[in-house]
Amino acid sequence: MRKVVWLAPTLYILFLMLPIYWLLNMSFKTTNEILGAFTLWPQEFTLDNYVKIFTDPTWYNGYFNSLTYVLINTSISVSVALPAAYAFSRYRFLGDKHLFFWLLTNRMAPPAVFALPFFQLYSAVNLFDTHIAVALAHCLFNIPLAVWILEGFMSGVPKELDETAYVDGYSFWRFFLRIFLPTIAAGVGVAAFFCFMFSWVELLLAKTLTSVAAKPIAATMTRTASTAGYELGLLAAAGSLTIVPGAFVIYFVRNYIAKGFALGRV
Amino acid sequence: MTNKKAYPKAWLFVLPVVALVAFNALIPLMTVVNYSVQETFGNNVFFWEGVKWFEQVLNSERFHASLLRQLTFTGIILSIEVPLGIAIALTMPTRGIWVSVCLVLMALPLLIPWNVVGAMWNIFALPEIGLLGQIINGMGFDYNFTQQPLSAWFTTILMDVWHWTSLVVLLAYAGLQSIPDAYYQAAKIDGASGWAVFRYIQLPKMKRVLTIAILLRFMDSFMIYTEPFVLTGGGPGNTTTFLSIDLVKIALGQFDLGPAAAMSLVYFLIVLLLCWVFYTLMMRTEEQ
DSSP: OHHHHHHHHHHHHHHHHHHHHHHHHHHTSOHHHHHHOOOSSOSSOOOHHHHHHHHOHHHHHHHHHHHHHHHHHHHHHHHHHHHHHHHHHHEEOTTHHHHHHHHHHHHHSOHHHHHHHHHHHHHHTTOTTSHHHHHHHHHHHHHHHHHHHHHHHHHTSOTHHHHHHHHTTOOHHHHIIIIIHHHTHHHHHHHHHHHHHHHHHOOHHHHHTOSSTTOOHHHHHHHHHHHSOOOHHHHHHHHHHHHHHHHHHHHHTTTTHHHHHTTTOO | OOSOEEOGGGHHHHHHHHHHHHHHHHHHHHHHHHHHTEEEOSTTOEEEOTTHHHHHHHHOHHHHHHHHHHHHHHHHHHHHHHHHHHHHHHHSOOSSHHHHHHHHHHHGGGGSOHHHHHHHHHHHHOTTTOHHHHHHHHTTOOOOTTTOHHHHHHHHHHHHHHHHHHHHHHHHHHHHHTSOHHHHHHHHHTTOOHHHHIIIIIHHHHHHHHHHHHHHHHHHHHTOOHHHHHHTTTOSTTTTOOHHHHHHIIIIISOOHHHHHHHHHHHHHHHHHHHHHHHHHHHHHHHO
């Protein structure tokens, strides 16, 4: 019985790893081998694809551009979401429930709907093709998500904590920064993780709002796929490298990840 | 949710959020509304058209077809991912080093950029060079997702299951973790069967997180664009052209701003309406 129980997650993880293995496999092959023969592992092992990416500025700049706007977006989203989430979890005020729902509706807005108006809006304010434009545009869905997650974590903290602090003569900001923030540190980490994740994986808006100077790596890849025809090895290498930052941040939040996906509401 | 203090100044706390989101949401939304009631022949000259585009969209067979494809797709992936996710969460190890290993490996697909997911599955499923394509064809099936609608659907659905089932697993797992051991011990003393434990202890405890899972999966699958676009390009023909793909084709491909804007609004309203229903249900379970 024990063995059978273990089988399901193992098979599932195997299923998850297969396409990733295939991508890695392709990234170490030469174009000739990819198109010439079907091989389960690289016969002529090559690092050329990776060398090309690390030496060609149009390639490695893509990674810098993506990481730049993702980090800007994460810091903006989390820092404005913190006070808002606190207000939603602790106070009643005019229109609070409607406001909360309105915020969530923006998480539901299909990016395809906003692609063209965003292009016009950010061109009009002279931010087209800058990192800050993409970072601000991604706030559309990341701020509501951060508020939602943080509100969940904050509601899990008993209100007595706030009240005791005020009785002890703490000012609001001192309480918030010195006591409350450390208490929900896990929640902040999880919210930052989610902002990072959704900003990192989104392409439609990032591609629409950039042309050269802030072009994300994902858009560089699309261009290669369409113009250079079949440079599959290069494409696979670039794809494999996009997995690295994600794997890195997952490792940091691994202990909170399950609770985080439940938006703090377990 | 009940005994919160009334504090009108709390508005100041939410002001930055409201300002940023409003800038990103209201201005573009007004632009869309603006286009949806006008006709343009370029050069920034616009003519009032009233509800003409809305009538056109609501009566167009093309829109009906993509909406139907979208609903079918969302229905299929929800009915696969939710039960599968619960089943895997139930069989996952509960403590020890393997928990972290499982969680990290399972979360990996969620952090891969969406176009890379599409490209990866393209390479993986191509009949000549892909592992999946070779395996299926080797088993004697005639499989080519670039030419056969059925294969294209199968690949798209498999890709989505690969990409997002982990989200359901992680949520369900979080719900299961919150059940105190005492519940299981009590069930053991009562001699409850495995099914009874699942039905009366585990499922009720997972209800809340599962609602979130279904809500998120519904929203995201309804907006899906990048992955199928990279994988199949909406083809063969129009067979995997979902709502977002169709919308981008009309807006940025043909530059038909009026019809595209009207379609955007109808699309957004459908998502909103369905989510509102989910959200109300969720809040109601939370209050209980």
